[in-house]
Amino acid sequence: MAVTRHPYTTGSGTRGMFLSLREEVEAALREALSALSLPTADLGIEEPPEDVPAVLASSVAFRLAGERGAPPPEVASEIAAEVDVGECAYVTDVSTQGPYLNFTPAEAYYADTLTAAGDAGYGRLPAREESVVVEHTSANPTGPMHVGRARNPIIGDAISRTLDLAGYDVSRHYYVNDAGRQIAVFTWAAETFDEADLPAPERARADYDLVRYYRKGSSFLEDASDTEREAAESEIEAIMQGLEAGDEETHERVGRVVDRMLAGMRFSLDRLPVTFDEFVPETRFMRNGNTETIATRLEEDDRAFLEDGAWQLDLTDYGIEKELVFLRSDGTSLYTTRDLAHHEWKFERFDRAVTVLGEGHMLQASQLQAALSILGNDTDQLTDVLYSHVNLPEGTMSTREGTGVDLDDLLDESIARAREEVEDRLETRIRDDALDDGDVARIAEQVGIGAVRYDIVSKQPSKAITFEWDRALDFEAQSAPYVQYVHARTCGILAEAGLLEEGSDATNDDPLGALDAIPGDERPAGNGSERSDAAIDVEGIDPAVLETPEERALLETIARFPAAIEAAAADLAPHTVATYTREIAEAFNVFYRECPVLEAPEEVREARLALVVAARHTVANALWALGVAAPESM
RNA sequence: GGGCGUGUGGCCUAGCGGAGAGGGCGAGAGGUUCCUAACCUCUAGACCGCGGGUUCGAAUCCCGUCACGCCCGCCA
Structure with missing residues (x-):
């Protein structure tokens, strides 16, 4: 009995009729070419234009014309005569149209598609024994999500979902930058300034509340007198040193601010809805000593050198002109140093890692890959997906300067416009299903949010x-x-x-x-x-x-x-x-x-x-x- | 200056080595006594930034060039 039902099914998913058909076409074509003693390296399989009554086609005849000493259409006929689709469940016929070979699907192709897609999980591919960690968003916890970076969660989430459907074991990570100067400034500002001196928050939410302190702190540092600035800088410096030394009290101070901010930001992400399996704090890799170990291992490499008291890595071997500083002259680590420890941690736990990041981080990302390679890692495990930032007609969006459109505002506006649309259509609606207020709200939400996501992900x-x-x-x-x-x-x-x-x-x-x-x-x-x-x-x-x-x-x-x-x-x-x-x-x-x-x-x-x-x-x-x-x- | 990315009809976009370069918006003309017209059909509109090259064949690959964006911190 010919097996025509779900021949490639394992586990809960099916690879579908199209992939099966393609494999059959490839096999039949390869066999025919072998029989004619022709090379089978490139089968030229492609999808024909819409008006051609075939699902798959091949343009091999072009390539073989020279070798065969005959014009492509003739070679195509010759091959077609040799192709045997008798063994194929899904191919019923091969024909030629000029130089092209066209493969017509069998009735079983349609029948099995109807059956396979009758399953509510249609499109889910068989499970693979491969885990992937997708790191995305990872926005600095200094203010509300804005549209400039909105591509990150939307693209990252879509990649995660697609990999999941494709059968991978997917984990979604948000790498939390809770170390570094920005966060030290933020913590200092949150502890220093008085609510009374700040503008009212744009929304009653932690991220909108706290960003005021961050902005206030930033502008203060810009405008302050030298003595004021020095005093502030020494406090900021103390926070950074405390984090580096793994000081418990400093960690708690920073953690209070970061956790609150992140909780606020999560509201925006939940609206999309984008969720994570784990929020991985950067300080984890300082506290567990791994960052220090990384630095020590790098120092031992021939490409490492000490200049002006700072440890650096020469990456010209990897085609990168810019050297990577991995230890400051004061002995503290830098973002990339910690990210190296982070990535080795990922490599230990997952087969593959995907990182979605803004194009501005490209140099950083290539330095990271090079350094990981120097440390003996297989960097094929890591793939970066880079996206271009969303800008305003008048320039870039910045959390620190408060320029930009908040993601919440975009979503609100989109839902409001969708609601108008729904209400307008209510009057001319033919379908007799009496939408109530709840339906209108639901549709406005689904359409409004969906439109934003689709616009970006498409x-x-x-x-x-x-x-x-x-x-x-x-x-x-x-x-x-x-x-x-x-x-x-x-x-x-x-x-x-x-x-x-x-x-x-x-x-x-x-x-x-x-x-x-x-x-x-x-x-x-x-x-x-x-x-x-x-x-x-x-x-x-x-x-x-x-x-x-x-x-x-x-x-x-x-x-x-x-x-x-x-x-x-x-x-x-x-x-x-x-x-x-x-x-x-x-x-x-x-x-x-x-x-x-x-x-x-x-x-x-x-x-x-x-x-x-x-x-x-x-x-x-x-x-x-x-x-x-x-x-x-x- | 160097590196990376992007340039497709007025605007947005798919295609990234093979069959008259697909869509959408906007413009014009039609379609609903019939499962939701947030739909469908038709018309006009593109020397795929520009110049070379490779190939039987280039929007797609290579070289050059121009425009725009991002990066070139002991920031993240």
């Missing part, structure tokens, strides 16, 4: 973004609501068919409850028990009745989802998942227009309902990977 991190309100908060097509709407539409149909409990995600007054549509930190697991779901019995369904081009195109798009996750995980490129969501949303909308579901004849109706279920799972899980809510109604 772009390549390396591209610069200049922040403009209207552009960031555009709810028109090619934004989160476009995709979210498709999910709501699938749910609408399923609810109408009695396959979904209507409004199941909308029945609470808790403002955070709106976030439940993202199954919290529960992952698409495969049992679908965490949320209302349409149980469809795929057994009695004949997928062959799904024969219109729109149905086929939608199924083909659904079939590619696991491959899209795999590629996004391999490249650490969640924006490609966003591109995918756009494609499936488009395919669904065309299907929706052309193919009535509920009014269709019995057999077609059942099959189309199964297709809607499959589309829903795919869209929901793709949005999950991006950290964008999937509303059941809007």
Whole structure:
């Protein structure tokens, strides 16, 4: 019996029909080329343009034309004649179109896709025995999160989710900078200045409260007289020395301020929602002596030298002109020295480490990699994902100077605009499902937050973004609501068919409850028990009745989802998942227009309902990977 | 000055060696007695910054050049 069902399934996930198809095509093509005594190094597998009725194609004939002494189309025919798809479960035919070989999927390709995507966990790849720690955000605890760095948690969280779906064992870390001069200044300022001399906080929250002291301290140091400054500097210096020496009282003083600040900042992150498995304090690596050990080990390297009393590392061997200072002349460590200890700690606990950081840290990051290598680590374990900061039209955003847009303000504004949108549409709404105030609030939250996240995650991190309100908060097509709407539409149909409990995600007054549509930190697991779901019995369904081009195109798009996750995980490129969501949303909308579901004849109706279920799972899980809510109604 | 990154229709963006360069916004024209029109269809608009090169084939690779961004602290 030919095994056509989930041939690559292990554990709870499946790699999907598209990847299976690709492997079959590769094998069949390789075999044909061998039979013709042609090289098989480059098979030229690619996805054909939209109007070509094939799922995969090959352009090998171009490359082999010279060797074969015949024009590419002729070589293509020759190869096609040799290809045997008899053993393939998912390929039914190979044909040529000029120099191209086109592979047509078999009926089982569509049938198995419909079955696989009937699982609520569709898109989850089989578990790998590989742990990854994703470090992201790690913003200095000196003030509220602002938009300039907002790409970090959003990209970092999407990478974490995508790796998770792809089968990795993922941990999310926030590395807390609770050492160093900035924090010493902050602690000194918080203990020194009087609340009465400060402006009112912008919000009643610890981070907005405390940042006033930090800003006050910074401006004081700029404007102070020499004697005032010297007095302040000696206190700041004392804090830094205390931290370096592992002094318990200093650590507590700093900790009080940092912990409060961080607790405040976490409110902003929770709204996205972005959460962490662990907050790793930088001082841990000073207190446990590892930073000191690192410095000692570095001193022993030939590339280390002492200049002006400071220990440095010559990194020209690694193509880095700028030497790395790892011990100041006063014997204290620097950020990178501690980060070295931090990374060795990560390497001991995880197979791989991914760090999401702003482009400004690039030199720093390459110095870190070089030094890690000198210390004998395998730096292939570490990958940096760099993003370009979000700037204002008038310049950069700065916590210290108080220039910039707070993330909270952006989210508030986005939700407010989304709410206006929902209310405007209420009047012309056709669907008879009587949204109540709770629904309006829920939808505004899901759409407002989703739009911000989607806007950021859908772009390549390396591209610069200049922040403009209207552009960031555009709810028109090619934004989160476009995709979210498709999910709501699938749910609408399923609810109408009695396959979904209507409004199941909308029945609470808790403002955070709106976030439940993202199954919290529960992952698409495969049992679908965490949320209302349409149980469809795929057994009695004949997928062959799904024969219109729109149905086929939608199924083909659904079939590619696991491959899209795999590629996004391999490249650490969640924006490609966003591109995918756009494609499936488009395919669904065309299907929706052309193919009535509920009014269709019995057999077609059942099959189309199964297709809607499959589309829903795919869209929901793709949005999950991006950290964008999937509303059941809007 | 050096290093890294980015340059795709008026604006934003995908594609990063192969089939007339996809989308979206904006502009123009249509579509709803029918599962939610936050939707769909059509039209106009691009010598993929510029100049060379490699290749059967370049937006994609290489070299040069220009523009913009970031970095070049005993800061983080």
